[in-house]
Amino acid sequence: MPLFRGLVEHVARAQADQRRRRRRMENVEWMGSCGKTDEDGSVLSLTRLCLLNLADNMKEVWVKDYADNYLDHYFFRHIMGPFNLLPGDLVEELTLLLCARKELSRAALHLLLVPQLRGLSLQKCPILVTSTLCPHITARCQALWRLDLSGVQQLPSKVLCETLCCLSALRSLCLAGTPCDRCVIGTIALHCRLLRHLDVSHCRFLSPAALLPLGSGAALSSSGCPSKSSFRCTSTSQSFISPSCSAPLSPLPLSSLLALDIGSEVQEGDSVAVAAFLLLSLPCLERVAMEGLTQACCLIQRREFDQTDKFTDREGVPRLGVMWADWRHRQGKDSWREKREGAAADEENEDEERTLCDGYGSESEEDARRGEEQGCCQDQAQEQRRGRVLSQSGDEHLILRLKDVKSLSCDSLDSLSHLCPNIYSISVNADDCEDAREGRQGSLLAAGLQAWSGQLRSLSVHYSGPLVDLLPALQVAGSSLLSLTLEGVKTSPHTPLLEVIRACPKLRDLLISAEPPTTPQEEEDEEDQRDNWDLPRLPNLCSLALRFSYEHSLMKPVMSWMSLKKVLKSLLTGSPLLEKLSLVSLPCPLNCVLQDVLRRVAPDLHLSADSTGLPPLPLGRVRYIDLPRTDVKMITVKSIMQRSKRLKCVDVSCCWKISQLQLELLALERISNAQVIRL
16 A cells, blocks of 8 residues: 655645745736636635646646656555545545546546545546556545446456446446447346346347346346346246356346447347336336337237247247236236225224314214214225225226336327336337328327326437428417427528427526538518517527537538528527527528627526626526537637637637638637637
8 A cells, every 4th residue: 555755845835836836927827727716707715726726737647647657557455645635525526627628547546546436437448448547446445436437448358347246336338339238237137136227228249139138038147147047037026046146136127228329139029028027017117218118018008918929939928918917916006005005094094083072063873873884884885885986996007106208209198108107207209100191200209298298308309301290289288398309300591490389488507409401592682681679589498409400512501591580589599598509500590680689688587696796698608609600700709709608619610701810810829728629
């Protein structure tokens, strides 16, 4: 366990040198690099300032000493250094800060792997994750709750298994895009028994059937890989006993499972059977994204379990009919218990009322006796009705706990509404509809979303038809939506984009990726000249993205949708809380719209004032702006940079009215610390 040699002297010498450099500087530029204020404009806290100072000194002080004297020379189970004295959440924040700055090195990561660490995300620096780093993680961070290794390609399956065997406290694990395979899933099922969130999307070595161990759907050998020859199941618990386990394994307490775009299935229909099996075997599942989920919901709703018998027999797992019967039995017992508890509470209330009314009634003994008999008959009838309702609910309605579902089609929404009445987030591919007649997808989507009207918070739709076809569905579900994503839609000069805004008044995030109009539109002078304060607005909007496809051979997009200017003015003026703005290849002039918005004052939207005591201005809080392939001018970009003190990045790639010379002059003027991108 190394102690940093001369640690106090190193720190004192570095701090003294830094103080002398600061005195010689005309401006306190190091504060400008860290930022005197936080992203929301408030003064940085002392904790944040200390972390920024640590990040500034990491390379020249801590990392230099460790790299020169210990890195690649020794293997330490624990390092006695400055970071093992920090709370785990501050170490995690410092790691994320270094990742964002692209300053996290192998030596720095070694120093930050401390026992009190609860979360480790290496998604932004996957190149640092190697087979030699994993033993350091398992030796020093055995109490990890969250681990994100997304995008790590150089870890063999064996190393992943050895790493996960030592991290039994994990609650969240992200392995998206890694060489995760069947053995890794088996290791997770056997050793990570507290896991709540798992992301294995884009793992090309992972087949759908390899996910079965997550629901105790296959026995596990001592190596962590499923074994077909050593399983045993019961009809009531769906538990399995492996040769290395003395007790049956229960399903993992997964509440979130993301497994999109994994390896190709062995046989047709495997993904559907696996999805149905996991839906029935993971009772805590609330968020799911899997191939075959649409057909699996229909299969469960129609109870067509015999279609999967061949698959379950081949994989050595219980048949879905048995699992559905067990789920119905458990659900019936839970429902009966709730009803009995409710009935007991009602009886207690009735006893209290009788006690309060005792002595005040004027009825005779005969009337009282007759009332008791009638009450007894009513209780018996009520019990009979409860039994019938329970039987019907147990036979006909199996309720899943899903709340966030992705990769669905319009055809499955009806089945899903019966199985999952509590959904608040949904992603639909309307192009997968079997009945793909023109306009039919929109009506099917509207009918399917009706069951969740008033409770849906997030909706994502991929549809290659006209945007107007989706308007009925948005009018059904839009009143409660906070996030809306529309991908692949076609537009025209008469697309009712304002109606979309009116249908979703509470939106915080709006993303539309569309095809531009194919027919041109004449500019409307009168409509654009007058002040349209009666247009719909989105006062809660924080993120807006309007992205249109384009041909790379054309430098400028075709200006074919002139009325889009009115929509943009309405959105930008009526959304003073906007922080992220992305307007890509707009088929209309944008510079005049931005100039008009900057000259305006936000209408009375009942929003709280900022730290200056003034109401928020349009584009006053924006942090990230993407304006590629638009006619925006440099004078407009300067005005935005002067308006928003929080601006961090402006992308003006392929903006034909901005020259390289103007960008160089802008850098010399130092109007803002925001980064300007131009390719």
